[in-house]
Amino acid sequence: MARGTQRAPGQLRDPSLRTEYPFVLPRGYRDRNGSLHRDGVLRLATARDEIAPRTDFRVRQNPAYLTVVLLARTLVRLGTYEPVDTDVVEGLFASDLAFLQDLYRRINQQGHTEAEVACPECGHEFSVDIGGDATGGS
Template identity: 40%
Template sequence: MNRETIPYREFSFTLPVGVLDGDGTLHRQGVIRRTTGHDEIWVSKDPRTQENPAYGIISLFCRVITSLGNFSAVTPQLLEQLFLTDFIYLREFYTQINQPGLEGMASGEFLATPWSNCTKR
């Protein structure tokens, strides 16, 4: 399989609010990749998810968000600091990049507005 036939797997995003680090620097830029079956299996076996199924999305985001600002790792503790606005944005973004039919999508910033469908929940 050559590079042109491999579906684009990573997408950049900009959080509406962002996460503050210990020095007070705001981080809004990130990269997320498409989810694999292995990710879903791993999340279902995570003890935190088994104890509390609602935690599954945090576990999944830790696996598929490959970078967030200048943080060295995307951890559950980092994602637990997200403002609700950012969390809703990431959930919406995640859903859109993992739907069928995006195989030909070009790389670059996610084109939908961060507020699309956020107020409809």
């Protein structure tokens, strides 16, 4: 960066580094008003996201609750919910929770959102992006 040039807050040095991943839930979260929320954005986890929940009393009482806290910390948006809290994550269908757990693992451990699949009719194997594209499609 040239001397005297200022970067906007939150602006990345490397614009090619992808930190947010749009997705569409298989079923969707139904809120108290009956509205269905399926599209959202999950961001890369930071070290703090991984460490801080270990001191949460709910995680200490029930280690399985770690998933709920991690997703609540890294879900940027789910439908009109922004930010997403643990109540929303608790209200997800089990299939949507499993989807988000897999997406979290893929982007934070493997660095991508691709999954290897096979056509059920011909058996041809190919990759699909389960996280959607950069514009939020699926």
